[in-house]
Amino acid sequence: MTRLKNSFMLTILLVLVLPLPAIGQAFFRAELSQTRMRLGERILLTVILEGENIDTGNPLQLPNLAPFFRVEGSSGPNISTQMTIINGRMSRRSSLQYQYELVATQAGKFTLPRIAYRSGSQTFFTSPIPVEILEPQNANQATTTSSKNWAPETDPFLKLELDRREVYAGEQLVAAWYLYYQRRLFDLQIKANPPLPDFKATELEKAGQLTPEENYFRGLPWNVAFIQSLALYPLRAGKATIGSLEMRYLSQMSQRDFFGMPMGQEQRVLSEPLTIEVKPLPEPAPQDFSGAVGRFELSARLEKTQLRVNESDQLQVKIIGDGNPDYILEPKFLLPAEFEMYPPEVKLDTEVREGRLFSIKKFEYLLVARKEGQFQVPAIGFRYFDPQTGTYKLAQSEALSITVVPGPQGVVSPGSGVQTYSPVVTQDIRFIKPDRQSFANQSDGLSSKRWFWLLHLGGIALVAGALYYRTVRQRLDSDQLLARKMRAFSQFQKKLKKARKLARERKSRELAAELKRALLEYFGDRFGQSPWGLVEEEMLQLMDDQGVARELSREFLALISELGRAQFAGQEGGGDFRAIIDRSEKIIEALEKK
């Protein structure tokens, strides 16, 4: 009893004593990723507390770091605990870590003050860290003002840049958006394109991913990444507004998810809307002016300059320019009356040259020469407004000469030296179908009849039949007795045919022998036992067992005996053959019914 009492007391003591923390040696320190940096640079401050049985429940308060540093983000506390039991004594070693992202905001020498942390009844301090913040590189001009009047832009921000500030209605204006950022951005994407009610807009270029370049803005280094550029054509004169481009991104947060990955918070950034003044086109505009504003060139060429009568040719008119392609209309010109001209096939291509969008519009006309002679395709013109000079101009092609010579339909292509057949191109329909004696109605045919499709279900019966046949065949293959029984009658019929032939030849002995053999083989197949070597009584018993009437069995055996006698004792050519064959057949038919 005393021993039991002692053990109980010891257990209680252990339970009470073991969890008691005994604070051992603890280390508290602060580390900077670099102590010398340039203005605007980002550095990492790490604060670590390590020790045995320390209390990690209190939050860490950073001292004021202004005006030299701005705290951009933080993570922590990240706590790890290790428990060990040595000689029955449990100790707990913990480590606590905070990380801060700092941005240097003022040049000069500065000492990072001591950071305090209260753990239980004890307060720990870090050592002060001297740091030096240098002026930014290559930003001498900017720093003079930035150090005094510097007002930080929000990080990140979107900036819209235009290739020109003054435009005419219809003139191309290139708008490009750039993202300026210093912090780390995740999952950046365009949320809404800028509203452009006063412009026709065409995409020029779009960034697939951020490819930042370091650039100084207001004296500070920024990562600057191109986002997208648009070719804009102002639709009317007056004020025109380029709306805000909206992007979204995730900013890094101090919280971490279950897997320890930093969790982000969705943020958005908008570019500033910009209103520009669009100048009207000077009045009066020429009559043939279609509205194209920009730099334009026109060229015309003929596929062939020598043709035969009724031969076709192609005239291509190409207009290239950086204005709104909607205003590049089909040029007006008159061909000599000896030519037939068909409406053109219009093709539009675009290409980017020196950061601007150029439209290439091709008008391809099919011409057919109807008379021989020397002709000229007149100069073809296209009127446009040149914003550089502020005047209306005419882009013009040169006149083209064309020679038409007489010739048959199959012609020699000029200049090639090789005889090729050039069929006469006609834009007429083909001729009618010939006369006929009668008409066959081309109706929907069988496909519209329901029975036609139902007929296909017959295939199921076909497959079912094949399956049944296969099953029967497999059964017969595995059961020889059954197979013999099933073919007994057909075998007998075959032999009966032979017997009939012998009867016609009046060979009574052979007939008796054949009939007897047929009957005995039938017996063997039908009852599954060879009759050879069986006495009459045994055969009778076998037939009895199979449920054959005794009278029929006796008649069967009597017939066999009779045939046996006839085989050996009968005379050649005598007897009623037909009667005996009929009798045999009748007996077998009766046996089959059983």
Add this chain to the structure above:
Amino acid sequence: MKTRLLLLALTWLLLGRGARASEASSALYNQANSFYAQGDFKRAVELYESAVRAGIKNSDLYYNLGNAWYKSGDVGRALLFWLRAERLNPYDHDLKANLALAARQVNSSLGLEPESRLVEFFRALRDLAPARIWAIWLSASIWAFWIMLSLRLLSRRKKFNLLCSFLLVWSIILVMISSAGYLRRRHWENEPAAVVVAKDVAAKSGPGEGFTPVFKLVPGARVLMRECRNGFCQVELPPGMVGWVEAQALEKI
């Protein structure tokens, strides 16, 4: 005996009537052909139409009638009859050429882009045969499948078994291709398509004169009819433009 005689007489009457109608129509058709050859396209149209009214459904007749309408200056009705002919006989090269020519004219008037190569390929596949011929191919493929399956079940020799299996797989592929072709073609033949036959047709935003015109249609434009209300039908142009058009301006293919 009397019943048999009666049946025979009835059959003769029925068959004879069909043959007489065909003969009469072919006479009209041949007469129209001669008017066409002389350049009297209006008279040719009248006679071809009489043959159509007699109940003849034949691609050659529709083709010639389309030609006569084209030569009379009515591209809309020409396209209507060519499209009807195409449903019966998509193989006809003359018909294809005429349709392509007219389609170019109509598409350029409507400002539509030519169809892409891929669309053209699938259309060529669909137009390999009319639905009734696709149905025969499908039927033959189905029977080939049943027969191959039966032979496969019955065959005992290894080589024959292999051959049957190979042919069975092929018959399944043929069934899949021909059923896809048949269904696609049948869908196309039965879709509620119509052709614009009137000039200066403006599709409106609603079924009435007072609604805003949303786009213009030219004679020969092929549209899909959705529904008809108050003498107006809602139509859809293949690029996805939808509007209401007077029912009189349309003819179902």
